[in-house]
Amino acid sequence: MLKIGIIGYGYWGPNLLRNFYAVNDCKVESVADFRQERLSLVQKNYPNVKITTNPDDILLSTEIDAVVIATPVHTHFELAKKALENGKHVLIEKPFTSSSAQAVELMNIAEKKGLLVMVDHTFLYTGAVQKMKNLIKDGGIGKLQYLDSTRINLGLFQPDVNVLWDLAPHDISVLNFLNNETPLSINATGISHTQNNIENIAYMTVNYPSGFIAHFNCSWSSPVKIRMMLIGGDKKMIVYNDMEPTEKVKIYETGYNVRNDEEKRNIMVDYRVGDIYVPKVATNEALSLMSADFVNSIRNKKQPLADAQIALNVVKILEAAELSIKNKGKEIKL
Amino acid sequence: MLKIGIIGYGYWGPNLLRNFYAVNDCKVESVADFRQERLSLVQKNYPNVKITTNPDDILLSTEIDAVVIATPVHTHFELAKKALENGKHVLIEKPFTSSSAQAVELMNIAEKKGLLVMVDHTFLYTGAVQKMKNLIKDGGIGKLQYLDSTRINLGLFQPDVNVLWDLAPHDISVLNFLNNETPLSINATGISHTQNNIENIAYMTVNYPSGFIAHFNCSWSSPVKIRMMLIGGDKKMIVYNDMEPTEKVKIYETGYNVRNDEEKRNIMVDYRVGDIYVPKVATNEALSLMSADFVNSIRNKKQPLADAQIALNVVKILEAAELSIKNKGKEIKL
């Protein structure tokens, strides 16, 4: 029976508690939050779970095997480091850390101690992303050419991180999961409409050596909520619309043929539009699969799907994007 | 009776002919195209209109008052210059010219000769754009904060200009029409998936001194056709979806309030969602209004809605974007 402590019971904490509570061979021992009113909620709904305002009651506990950290990003590193140093496996809410150096340090400690450090990139466990991964792996999409992601809504402006750190981790993790190629560089632009100089709108391009390109449009200032990703291969293209209740993934038999017309010395491209295929995707709750993967990976000493490497690469890209914005869109090599 | 000659009867030419044919106090005298099969179409449907394979029959004709140029971009400058020098008013298909220097030269000749040079930025004449212009002018949207445009589809790859020159002129003209502020600089990124190194996917950010930001996502490689523009003001926001048959413009009573919470030394932003209002927009064919505006502007020596200055500014932005792409996304000052 793996014993788990959860630190942070804000927006996402209740979802983590509910899901880990339901995982077999695992018991949520304790929840920590510095807000008493949040802990009352735990007590009301889960009378068997201990509560505390002191995270050390979890981090230093000899009863707890694994710690789930769902606190603001800037606290991830210190909490996770202490947990690992005290021999505990760690699951961290995305994004991993505030910098790639911190992420690497945590990964090093974990490796040295034989512990698991994993990041909750929930989207990798969705039926939609799994379906796309399989389609790409099986070659049906062809050579990947681009990924174009839009994640915009009227959001709560975060006081400590910009809109890319807030919204893009989902989509960057999907990018890293679907495309194994190592990116070359980042360009990003953005704007802050508040006094604190934290961007509420930002755009990012990720450049790759092969000619693949990825683009991310993130905003807290959109009147409409859009979660859409286009993925183009040289055989087929995918539209992944996460706002669709059932038709989330559509595959378009839609390509183009490049024709070389010597006489006119220019390249003409035919376009054609074919059938569309909308596969059924599994509708299990992704967070439940992620929770189980964390527990199973510890028990069976296996690598989880959402491993630390993918999470580190997400942080690297976010870090570079922030630097690019501060340097007026300049290309930042990775 | 204003006598008009049309040069170029390819994709857009038939629309221009049909619309000018219907304008009062104006007569289409002649159509030129080097392809005989295109001219046969003119002859079949408009037996009264003369045809020729030699553009000089129009450019040098003493019977013709105004020339409409609907040929590939790289030919615009030479044709328009010759027309102006021969005392003819000129309407040019968008984009204006291949460079801003060419556009300025044409504008100078026109001014010297007292002739009109105008560019067919049709979108400015649509009911949707007119409605948005009025809403913004009346102050209902508040201080403009951003414009975010997506114009993507599975398009015919152009052999001579990249996707920005092909698709973005529409949206940049709308930007210039709705927002009078002079932009500061451009960042752009893109990729070519063909051998000719002409970008089929490109992203552009236009930076402004006031903190307004504009972004353009253009692609010939999207499986779905999207024509959407979000425009954010500090009072209301607009979604302009040109694919909607009747509900093209939606106004969202959706804003946010910045709250300064001294204790926590951070900025919190409340978000709220209010009513949506979908105004009826005029459904007259925009091209018919543009054609009439060209004729009326000549007759009444007035400035047309889609004047050369807006068109020049479109070319300046495209020029800078191309330079930025070639310089790996570097900021290009305007």
Add this chain to the structure above:
Amino acid sequence: MLKIGIIGYGYWGPNLLRNFYAVNDCKVESVADFRQERLSLVQKNYPNVKITTNPDDILLSTEIDAVVIATPVHTHFELAKKALENGKHVLIEKPFTSSSAQAVELMNIAEKKGLLVMVDHTFLYTGAVQKMKNLIKDGGIGKLQYLDSTRINLGLFQPDVNVLWDLAPHDISVLNFLNNETPLSINATGISHTQNNIENIAYMTVNYPSGFIAHFNCSWSSPVKIRMMLIGGDKKMIVYNDMEPTEKVKIYETGYNVRNDEEKRNIMVDYRVGDIYVPKVATNEALSLMSADFVNSIRNKKQPLADAQIALNVVKILEAAELSIKNKGKEIKL
């Protein structure tokens, strides 16, 4: 503190328990279900609530003030009657009863005993329906002319009641709530694609003396899920699309003018299309408001929003529809 017992913990029971659990001045004492595995769920999530397989433990209990009945329709009457006769207020899951005679009998007992009998027509408590009610009451829609409802999906075929009894109660309750006029008669048609002769597709027209007409399209055999209601007035029209996440209610300034053209001795109607207005609607959980209304109506001896009369009228319409189907669509007077 009003003490409540819930009988039936199937599909809807957990929602009722969760909501009554949260209502102030009310305590869920006990839940009854004949399935032990359902009761285990209660025990796991609500350790303080008693469980029993015998409904009499609730119906005859001297501790319980009010009974919530969430069992199959054919059991409603017996359970509710026993509850009322034992001095308990009753909330019944929709539809009220299997026949209007049963409903009337329950209403009579309740009146005699000074008890409340109410039916969970949850939709009346939604922000969307409340908004429409207010719009109609304020006269903004004009004289009502029609209501056209479609509620179709790929549903679980019910073994005991046809698709109208299963799906239409929602929409008929909305009809009765929005339009006070007493209907004249019913026509209905339908088909069963199973051996049990229970219709899985059915269509119903409700006729009114004023010329108002209501139509209902219900199906368990549709590949797509549609929940849409059109409501036409002689001033404006409403589209209520319950599948829309945020834009559920749209009001169209869209009417027509009847013109009497004597010469041609026929009636011509102009049509016009105006603005559309999408009001913000409250997003509180309707079931929570219904639960609170039940408790408040008992405590304050007031009439609830979803009163027994509306629920009785729903049953009358369903009863007549079933009779019409069995009589090949014949008009059944109410």
Add this chain to the structure above:
Amino acid sequence: MLKIGIIGYGYWGPNLLRNFYAVNDCKVESVADFRQERLSLVQKNYPNVKITTNPDDILLSTEIDAVVIATPVHTHFELAKKALENGKHVLIEKPFTSSSAQAVELMNIAEKKGLLVMVDHTFLYTGAVQKMKNLIKDGGIGKLQYLDSTRINLGLFQPDVNVLWDLAPHDISVLNFLNNETPLSINATGISHTQNNIENIAYMTVNYPSGFIAHFNCSWSSPVKIRMMLIGGDKKMIVYNDMEPTEKVKIYETGYNVRNDEEKRNIMVDYRVGDIYVPKVATNEALSLMSADFVNSIRNKKQPLADAQIALNVVKILEAAELSIKNKGKEIKL
């Protein structure tokens, strides 16, 4: 060269003229309309086509081989009869005639004289309907169980025929084309919101011996335009949405299995949701294919796709529906 005369140049006439003008081996000789202003339009756009205000100039002409009748329904019979009696093939705008007796009489004359009488049921020539026909013929949909059609919009109220005669012919022709079974009877209801007692909203059920059922919802009083047809088979189901620009036909791998559970003595049905397939459908203009089919059927003495029998069956259903409405929804045997 087949010589054609067109009678009636109102709403649909220009489309017929444009399409027949483009058919090979066919020449539009003359157009008749009693309105001089309509004839001026012909003259302006087709200077080679003769015009006349007297239909007899076409009906009695020895130069004309075939007559296209695009006048109000109540005039179809007299015009078509005269054309046939004068040895001319006839194409009639839908619906065929005002009564099935008239249609039968025209068919008899045509047969006796060896002439073609055909009705312009354009929809049968669309890529979408052709695709559905093939899917059904190939057995992929399984045994047909229902067809549910909605065709509503804010329409011009017709002064002489009700909304079923105006809008339903399209969908009934599709029904007759897709399903060969002979219907048993009709139920219909409706309402008129004008003084002339002509229904502007109507609902119709078509009953079949096999258990197949078809339902039609037609309205001139809807604020939104909907053209949707659901077709259910026991293997797959089709959604045909004619308002979709490209994804008009969707096939759902969505069925249900009837399970016989002896113990509970009731029928349970599992539902399952599978993949969706959106085939590419041909986008040729249907009217052009219909025009060519008319000409080819005359030249090659073959039966056209949209033959008189389908058109007669459409009229029979409309006739019965009108009778049912006038008899308060009573079942009318066909």
